[in-house]
Every structure is written in structure tokens, then in C-alpha cells.
Amino acid sequence: MIICCGEALIDMVPGNDKEGNPVYRPIPGGSPYNTAIAIGRLGAPVAFLGRLSRDFFGELLINRLTQNNVATSFIRRGEQHSTLAFVQLEPGKEPQYAFYTEGSADTSLLPEDLPQSLPSDVRCIQFGSISMLLTPISSTIEGFIKRSITQNPTLVISFDPNVRPMLIQNREAYVSSVESWCRMSRIVKISDADLSYLYPTIDREGAIDRILALGPTLVVVTLGKEGARAKLRRADGTFISCQAPVVEVPVADTIGAGDTFHGAFLAWLEQKGKMSSSALSSLSQGELSEALSFANLAASLVCTRHGAEPPTMEELRAFKARHGLNN
Template identity: 45%
Template sequence: MILVCGEALIDLFVGAPSPTGLQANAVAGGSPFNVAIGIGRLGRSSAFLSTLSDDAFGTFLTAKLVAAGVSTSYVQACSKRTTLSVVATNTAGQPQYSFYAEESADRALTPEALPSHLPSDVRAIAAGSYSLGVEPIASAIETLIRREAGTRVISLDPNVRPRVVGDLAAYRERFERLLTQATIIKASDEDIELLYPSKDIVILAKDWLRSGPELVIVTRGARGPLAVFKDSTIERPSPSIDVVDTVGAGDTFHAALLAWFDAKSQLTPEAIDALTQEDVTAALDFASTAAAIVCTRRGANPPSWEEVMHFQAESS
């Protein structure tokens, strides 16, 4: 099982006004939430660790997890409201974002509320995004990772959200502390530009590798992913597609990467340390394909294992 920790929220897309009011479409979101859904869609065992509201939105999010086959046994009910990320169009036709998250449910997890132990079938812990930068959940996740590092794969995706975490310097400090406990780092070139402006990607990836992880992967959109491990650097192309929407692509890549290693019985610290160039190449290609499929759809709608295999077969 892969235990995914972090936020779940509602993206509320507000449409044009009508005589009776504003139309809106509520969509499930949150980077770790998307990762958990993505792993479940790929047929691998996953669970979600977070606090979800007992309001209508929280009930909706829980139902989405269940529908994707994600275990909710680590989800804790919370009376606080669900975070809302509101997207509307201003008079100039540009998207305008508002974030309603103070004192919300998805940041309420405390270190004291963590499960006292994890069963042996939890092979990996994945975390990232703004839940690493807001309290008390940031401290809870750091406590869990420090407790479990070395016995399970720890996979981190910073997926930086500056509007939410605010202090990027503080966020970077926590990420660098967690970096020393991680097995896998998956970051985007955009994350690196935000946290380490003008820093060369390969040099930074190698610096991270020396800090503790066994595998560092940087996604670069249409340029494809780059992986650094041991003394190797691998670059792989992204599949050629007609892009509809890039929402959820990075989360799907992370989910597919972990799902691939899990399916190949490589999701242990020892196996990640022993990965070959062929192993990493296959994992990158699978994860890139899954992310590409999401980009051909509207919204974060991750594929099944069969869809990825079919896409790869058709592409070859």
C-alpha cells in the first residue's frame, strides 16, 4: 500500500452571471488527493491520510476516494470547513483566483493525531504541496516522515503553492529538512525556479541526491523528465500529444511513478537504491505516458493501467 498524505480541497469554477445568480462547478482537487486517486486508478493499493470536513464538500471528496479504490481508513473527520479554491473570470477575461483556507479541515491534522504505527503493508509514504507549508499538518507530516524514514520509501513532491504557503524561505527550509529523509524526490522545473531561482536543474538535482535521496526526478513539461541517481543522468522525451489541459499532470506523473515501482516489486528503500538505468527509463516512460494522457483531457482525470499500456503500444 502507498500512503499519501496531505490536502484535499474543492476547486470552485465560477461561470458567467445569470438572472438568478452565479453558476459554479465544484471539482475535487488538491495535489496529494490527486496522487492518491491516480494510484488507485492504476490498480495499485493506496490510502489517504488527512483530515476531511464533515460538510457536503468533505463528503464529496471522501466519496471520490472510495470510487477510485483508495482506502479512507486513515482519513479523520473534522468539523472545520473544506478549503475552497475559487476560480472566476474578471471583466478583462482573465482568470481570478481566491483561496478560502484559513482554519480549514485539510490543514487540521496534528502530530498527536497520527496513527501510532503503520502496518508492514504500507510500503511507501508520499507527501507534498502546500501541506508541507501550513500548520499543523506540516508538522504532522514531518513527524511521520522522520519516524518512518529508512523503513519505507519516502517520496516527496514540493509542488510549490506560493499563494498558500506565503513564506517561501520557511517552506524551503522544511523541504530541505525532509530531503534528508526522502528516498525519491519528484519536482517540476517550475518548483525549482520558485524555490531556487536561476539554479541549474541538473546541478541542483545532484546536490539533492547528495543530501539523502536515492532518486531525483525533475519534470519539464513538453521537454520530458530528467532523472539523477547514483552516477547517472537520464533524460526522456514526453509523448507527442494535443494538449487540452495540464491540470493534474504532475500529480499523475508522481502517482504513476510510484505505481510502476510498486507493480515491479521495487517499492522498497533497498530496491530503489539498486535501480538500473533500464529500470528508471521504464518508470519515466510509464509516468510520462500517464501524465500525457491526463493532458489530453479536461481536468485531473488520471488513466487506468490499461489505458497507459494501450497508449504506449499505439505510440510505438
Template identity: 40%
Template sequence: MILCAGESLIDMVPEDGAFRPLAGGSVYNTAIALGRLGEDAAYLWPISRDPFGDVLLRPLSEAGVNTDLCPRTDRLTTLALVTLTGGEARYSFYDEGSAGRMLKPDDIPALPEDIQAIFAGGISLVPDPCGAAIEALIERNGDRLPVMLDPNIRPFFVTDADAYRARLARLIARADIVKLSGDDLEWLYPHETPEDAARKVLEQGPRLVLQTGGAAGARAHWSGDPVVAPAIRTTVADTIGAGDTFNAGVLASLRRQGVLSKAGLAAITAERIAAALTLGAQAAAITVSRPGANPPWAHEMPA
């Protein structure tokens, strides 16, 4: 199973002058997308006993995602108020003292033997104690299991930029795959081109650095020449969940190719990377074609 560890929340999405509550969260969306693509996936994050907790659990169950590692808590679910500008999503978070934010390093369980990779990222990396908890998960298991990291940086959510940069540096050094959007790269290295910034990240230790750019497609930086995959042309409803779905497609492809392991990633080829980028782009194109974070099911994917 691929374990996704990180935030789940309720996106309050604008609709007809009001807001519609939808299950979401960067890492949560990736877990849902993996399950819908037919992958064995598990999820680790506290789920509230409030009514929104049931809203979050239902899509996980429907997608076949294992939630045995999700503790239940009486703390409230995080809310994210979404505004859309030209189809681009912007967020305001209501997170203080929430179910997920209060996850502590001591709450991280020993992982089952059938976990074969870890995916982590999102706003769960920013505040403590939950950021320290995710860091502890990777520190304890990263030598044995491949780790994919997508920080999905939200600058307005970061209150201590120096501490956050230090945590990202530690996590990037432990990760095997790091995915960064153009906005992420600009925040990390504001005076570098995206390509130069991605190469600087690669120099910190990952096997793969995936650089995404929406309509510009995706580029993988690794030990060989960069691998490029174009975006799939589609009519965009909004971009909510696009990067999260891309992550799931990449992980699904790597697992299906038999290279989602420490040894497999160490010996990966350009052709295998291209296949992973392509599946990620295909899955993301379906997500952006419909409102909200609504990743494709396996039967909706190109044959």
C-alpha cells in the same frame, strides 16, 4: 499499500462563465491516480463532514483507495479557485482553519503493517499544524519505509519562506525520491540551471531526483548518468493534475518492478528508472488530454 498523505480540496474550475466544483488536491490526485492504475493505495488526510467531504470521498472509493486513516471533522473543506491562462492552471486558496490545515502531529496514527511506501507533498507541507504533522509522519516512518516527496511549490501560498525552506531541507534529507518541476527548482535555486539545481537537491540525500518539464519530458538524477524520458505527444486540454499523475505512474512502475523499498532503490538501475519515467509520462499524457484532474484508469493505459 502506498500511503498518500497530504491535501485534498475542492477545485473551483472555470466553466461557461461560472465555476464547477471538482475534487482535487496534489496528494489526493496522486492517490486517485494510483487507485485507478490498479495499485493498492491508502490516503491520510482529514475529510470534512460538510457536503464537499462526500464529493472528496466518492472518487477515492471508486478508485479503490483505502480511507481508513482519514479522520472526519466538522471543519470546512479547503477551496481552490482555479484560473487558466494558456492552459496553465493558477490557484487561489481558501484554507484558513480548514479540515486539513488543522491536522496536528498528535493526530498521525501508527501505520498498518501493509504500508510499504509513503508519498507526501503539496501545500500540506507549508502551513502549521498540518505541515508539522506530515513532517512527523515522515520522521517516524522514514527509516523503515521509502518516501517520495513532491513539494509542488506554490510561492503565493508561502508566507514564511525561510521556515518553508528549512522544512523542505529537512524533508528532502529524509526522502528517497524527490520530484521537482522546473518552477520548483527555480524557486529553490533561482540562480542555477534546472539541471544544476536538481543535482544540488540530490546531494542532500535522496536516491532519485526527478526533474519534470512538461513538453520537455522528465529527467532523473541519481548516482549514475541522468536518465531522460521524452514527453508523450498529445493535445493538451489543461495541465491540472499532470504532475500528480506522473508521480503515481512512477510509484506504480517502481512497485511493479519490485524496487519500491529502501534496498530496491539503493540498487536501482538506469533501465528501471527509465521504465518508471515512461509510465509516469504515459499516465500524465492522458490526464492533460482532458479537462481537470482526471487520471487514467488501468484499461486506458498503453499495453
């Protein structure tokens, strides 16, 4: 099982009503939340860990999880309101967000909300995004990761910083924190834009090597229209790397594309029996390329839809067939 932990919020996505008037649609979201939905829709066992409001937005969030095969036994409920994220979309640009997080339920996750131990079938914990910028949730998740690694050193920890500069008050302190979270992780999934923010004076390959030097086994970089690139440290100390393209599609928007990629990549590892520290460091170049291609396929499909709507396995098969990708 994979556990995704962190924020669960409501994306207020812009659109128009039937008369053409501008409106905002409330869509369940949040990076780790979307990643959990992506994993669940692809049929891999997954649970979400976090704190959700008892308000009607909280009900919307938890219902979407249960409808998409995501276990909710690690969720605690609170009386605080749900976090809102208003989205601004512009053609050819990354979505921009305005977050309303003050005193919200998901950011109020405390150590007493956590399970004392994890079931034996948990093989991966995924974390990151804005939850690591807010209190008290950030320290709660960091403590949870450290304790879980101590209890089970074979766990695969997968981290996605999902950088949101508008929430970062001290860039140097944030970079230091990101590097400490990378040291806790086996997998670091990161966008090219995030790499540029963290290491503006280092080229892409240099930045990948810098993260690998912190201790992760694998760094995966999403490159937008260029696809994705990965570099892996194998058990014998050698490195392999590969790059895989996206499928060219008409883009509705890119909301949830990175989260879908991350979820699909983790689902591939889980379903192929590769979700362990030893199996990860023993991946062949062909296997790594296959995992990247699978994740790119899922991310490409979600870009044809409005909002974070990850595909099911059946939808991926149909998508492959339409684009002549069955071989």
C-alpha cells in the same frame, strides 16, 4: 501499500454553462489526493491519510477515493469546512490558484488523528504540496514522517514540494524547510518551475545535484513539454541519469499532470517490486527510463482531459496503442 498524506480540497474549475455563461465546477483535488487517485486507478494498493470535512464537499472527496480503489481507514472526519481552491486557466501557462484554507478540515490534521503504527505492508509514504505550508497539518505530517522512518527505516519517502509562491511568506525559510524535507526523503519529485523558484541562480543539473547532496536516492524533474529527467545515486555510490519524452497530445489543461506523473511513477515501482530502499538504489538505467516513460504516458493522457482525471491501466494501454507505443 503506498500512503499519500496531506491536503484534500475542492478545485473550483472555470468553464461555461450551456448558454455560454462563466461558471465554476467543484472538482475533488489537492496534490497528494490526486496522487492517491492516480495510484488507485493504476491498480497499486494505496491509502489516503488526512482529515476531511463532514460537509457535502467532504462527502464528495471521500466518495471519489472509495470509487477509485483508495483505502480510507486513515482518514479522520471533522466539523470544519472543506478547503476551496479557485483555479485560473490561461493558454500556455501553468494554472493559477487562489486558496481558501482558514480553519478548514484538511489543514487541521493533528497528531492525535494519526495511527500509532503502520501496517507491515506499507512500503512508501508520499507527501508535500500546500499541506507543508499550513498549520497545524505541516508539523503533524513532518512528525508522522519522522516517526514512521524511525519505526521502519526501509520505508521509501517520496516528496513533491509542488511550490505555490502565493502562499509563501518567507522564501528563505521555505527553502530551508524544503531542504529539510528532502533530507527525510528517498525520492524527490519536483517540477522544473519549482527548481527555478528554489534555486534561481543555479542551472538545472546543478540544482538536481544540490538536492541529491541532501541525501535522497533519486531526484525526478518534470519538464513540461520536454518530458522528465531523473538522476539516481546507486548503492555503489555511482550515478545514473536519463530523460524520457512526453507524448504529443492536444492539451485540454494541465491540472493534475504532475500529480498523475508522481502517482504513476510510484505505482510502477510498487507493481514492479522496486518499492524499497535497496531496490530503488539498485535500479538499472533501463528500469529508470521505463518508469519515467510510464509516468510520462499517464501525465500526457491526463492533459487531454479537463481537470485531474488520471487514467486507468486499460486506458493507458489503449492510449499507447493509438500512438503506436506498444513496442
